[in-house]
Every structure is written in C-alpha cells, then in structure tokens.
Amino acid sequence: MQICLSHGWGGLEMYPSRIIPELKRQGWQPHGLALADSRVAASLEEAGVSPLVVSTPPRALLAVVRILAYLKTHDIRVLHCHKSGDLRLGALLAALRPGLRLFYTDHMGVTRPKKDPYHRWAYGRVTRLFSISEATRQRNLAAFPLPDARIRRLYLGIDPSPYAPELSAEAREVLRASLGIPGGAVAIGLPGRLTPGKGQAVWIEALSRLAESRPELRWHGVLIGGLTAGEGSNEAYVAALRERVAALGLESRITFAGFRRDLPRLFEALDVVCVPSRNEAFGLTVIEAMAAGKAVVGADSGAIPELIDAGTGRLAPPEAPDAWAEAMAELIVDAGLRRRLGESARRRIRRDFTLEAHVAALIEEYSVNESEFE
Structure with missing residues (x-):
C-alpha cells in the first residue's frame, strides 16, 4: 500500500501514481491510501487503483481499525510512506500488525535532526528508508535514528x-x-x-x-x-x-x-x-x-x-x-x-534512470526478509 496523505501536488505526491503501473507490470498488486478529494486520490484512480480514503491525516489515526481490516482483507504486507507526517500512521499500523514491512522515501531531503523519543519510536519501525540521491542520503545518515544499513540511496526513474x-x-x-x-x-x-x-x-x-x-x-x-x-x-x-x-x-x-x-x-x-x-x-x-x-x-x-x-x-x-x-x-x-x-x-x-529499473530495485527491497535488513 502506497500512503500519501497530502492535498498538495508535486513530485512527492505524483510518485505513487507514477510507479503503480510499473508495479503492476512487474507482478505486484498495489493499493493506495490518500485524502478524499485530493489530487493524489484522483491520480491513483487514473493509475487504476481505487484508493482507501480518509478526510484528514488525524482522521486516518482514528480510522486505524478500518485500515487494519482493509490490510487483512487484501493481504497487504508492505506499507510505503511518502510524507514524514504519514509515518505516525505507518508506524502505528506496523506496531499493531506484526509482520508488516514499513518503508519510507525521503523525497524532500531532511534538514533537521529527528532523534527525539517520538522519532526514535516511529523510525524504529521502518524496515528501510530510501534516499533519492547521495546528497540526501548523507543528510539522512546524520538526521535519522537508523543504522546506516537501513538507509539506501535509490535514484528515481522515468519511462523514457x-x-x-x-x-x-x-x-x-x-x-x-x-x-x-x-x-x-x-x-x-x-x-x-x-x-x-x-x-x-x-x-x-x-x-x-x-x-x-x-x-x-x-x-x-x-x-x-x-x-x-x-x-x-x-x-x-x-x-x-x-x-x-x-x-x-x-x-x-x-x-x-x-x-x-x-x-x-x-x-x-x-x-x-x-x-x-x-x-x-x-x-x-x-x-x-x-x-x-x-x-x-x-x-x-x-x-x-x-x-x-x-x-x-x-x-x-x-x-x-x-x-x-x-x-x-x-x-x-x-x-x-x-x-x-x-x-x-x-x-x-x-x-x-529508468522507471523499470527503479521499480525492480524497489520490489527487491519489498521482498527481502526482515532479518536481512539487520
């Protein structure tokens, strides 16, 4: 499930709908979670996915039981967040349903340390954090409370x-x-x-x-x-x-x-x-x-x-x-x-920098056993 609870519209918000067709082509069944009436939700529909929707990010936390039921019904084992604020929900879902693998892509390039108790708890449940360039990876290594091995550079890609x-x-x-x-x-x-x-x-x-x-x-x-x-x-x-x-x-x-x-x-x-x-x-x-x-x-x-x-x-x-x-x-x-x-x-x-190669690398990460991330 790709999670993006944003009303904005930029590269971060476009990302889930860009990779979903390629995920399907490579054999995966993608799902989405978005804000109702957002451009993200509309883009997921255009990509062939009917997203689960919530009205606001706080409402998503209140809807955790409904979201857990959706994950169980569709046998969803991988969550991928694209906004730092969405990790609250992702980490909570991972805590309540052991076995879920939680991924996060830092699309923006963090600039401030995130090592307080809350962020240690949230990022502690992240299976892998993706940096979209080496420049952002160096900032990520300094900012996030994660072992170096859990932070991987994964360049974005496009269909040429x-x-x-x-x-x-x-x-x-x-x-x-x-x-x-x-x-x-x-x-x-x-x-x-x-x-x-x-x-x-x-x-x-x-x-x-x-x-x-x-x-x-x-x-x-x-x-x-x-x-x-x-x-x-x-x-x-x-x-x-x-x-x-x-x-x-x-x-x-x-x-x-x-x-x-x-x-x-x-x-x-x-x-x-x-x-x-x-x-x-x-x-x-x-x-x-x-x-x-x-x-x-x-x-x-x-x-x-x-x-x-x-x-x-x-x-x-x-x-x-x-x-x-x-x-x-x-x-x-x-x-x-x-x-x-x-x-x-x-x-x-x-x-x-092809989308095909990017998604193949992404799927490789989605597929490895949790023990291999240590």
Whole structure:
C-alpha cells in the first residue's frame, strides 16, 4: 500500500501514481491510501487503483481499525510512506500488525535532526528508508535514528519513451510559435513550480546580462509552470518575476507558458533546458529533459551534480547570474555541442534512470526478509 496523505501536488505526491503501473507490470498488486478529494486520490484512480480514503491525516489515526481490516482483507504486507507526517500512521499500523514491512522515501531531503523519543519510536519501525540521491542520503545518515544499513540511496526513474521526439518539423514550428519563440531563435526553457527555491529569478537576471553582453545572440526564454497557487506556484513570486521581466525590458523575450500537461512535447520545442534550483533533493526535471535529448544547464548544488557531468550538460552556481549567462551563451552559439550533450544525456537516462529499473530495485527491497535488513 502506497500512503500519501497530502492535498498538495508535486513530485512527492505524483510518485505513487507514477510507479503503480510499473508495479503492476512487474507482478505486484498495489493499493493506495490518500485524502478524499485530493489530487493524489484522483491520480491513483487514473493509475487504476481505487484508493482507501480518509478526510484528514488525524482522521486516518482514528480510522486505524478500518485500515487494519482493509490490510487483512487484501493481504497487504508492505506499507510505503511518502510524507514524514504519514509515518505516525505507518508506524502505528506496523506496531499493531506484526509482520508488516514499513518503508519510507525521503523525497524532500531532511534538514533537521529527528532523534527525539517520538522519532526514535516511529523510525524504529521502518524496515528501510530510501534516499533519492547521495546528497540526501548523507543528510539522512546524520538526521535519522537508523543504522546506516537501513538507509539506501535509490535514484528515481522515468519511462523514457514519452520523451522520444514525435513532432514533425512543421508541428514543432507551430508549437514554438505558440510559445512566442521567433524563427531561428534558440529556445531556453525553465520548467518547474514558480517558487523562490527553483531559481527563476536568477535565470531572469542571467538572461538580462546575456542580452547586454551578447546582443548579437538570438534566443527566447520560456518559463513553464503554474501561475496560480492552485497550480502549485507562489503567486506573489510570480507577480515579482513579471515585474522584474518588465523592468529589464525582456517582456518580448520571455514567455510565461503556465502549467502544461504536455511537457515531453514542450521539450521538443526547446533547445536548452535550465534547472537553477538551489537545493534539489533529486532533480526529476533534469532527467526528463535529458531523456528528451536536451542540453541541460543545472545548478551545481544539491543532487543535480549527480545527474549531470561535462559530457551530458553544464553546471553553474545557483546564485551566480554571470555564470548562468556564460553557460547559456556557450550552448546558444554551438548547435553541435547541444546535440552531442543531448545525445549523451539520453543514453545516460536509458542506462541509469529508468522507471523499470527503479521499480525492480524497489520490489527487491519489498521482498527481502526482515532479518536481512539487520
């Protein structure tokens, strides 16, 4: 059973519905527990699972008898939590039903120690804690009251097939025009939630400096991400970004594309993808862009340097607009370099970051005997 009691919508919340079809394909029978009327619950339905639902996280604790009965009826022996707050429920269920194996993925990258009596009790019932990068694993080792052997790095993965090019040359040009990209311009995209930690402000400053220092270069920026709180973005931040773009005279050179469900196709319209996030716990957008064969410029912080090297992209400090301008300029002027980096990036994803391999590793963990975790 995948447990995610969240009303939000981000990588953490998307994860259960992303892995469920592959779990089914590899022979497992997945179930879900979610909040009623949440996007998580809807995504589980779309993935072919009718989730057990509760109204609020506290109500889940009150519904423990009902949940235990569901686990018994469906012979569920593995629980997998995705929010730290959900471990209260997971640990309680594991305590009340000996034999349940409890797993937890730290999607966010813990920053504070969790070694007080409550956390020792809750994490003491965790069979395995998954860190989604080596950067988060090092933080996990310091923060959690678990033996090192119970904390494993398990990179996320994607199905690369949707990111293979599909558009004809004519359809690609139509899509580029709809995004405001002029003919012959190098399209530089930044996908992700519009919130301060994602680095859009630094990217805009970098484009301004690029326009000043290399006025001969033809480029167009595309910001991809929801523009409202309901779409996961910070509306005050979005307004500040718009004001800054206007103040810098870049309104004709930067498009706010809004929330899009067709990201694999949008990647086809782009030539360069930027991910200037300050402290990514993994970098799902990075591997999506790499799977699409794009040259990526990523922040040299958090987990992103684990995904990109000199043969697959470029790195720049997340708070250094001049370095970002320089990295983008290098890629703007050299189409051959963009192509070589993109091809290498695509090969790396198929080798190291597929959803099939991720779920196979997950199932291997689900399947081992408890004694083997000691």
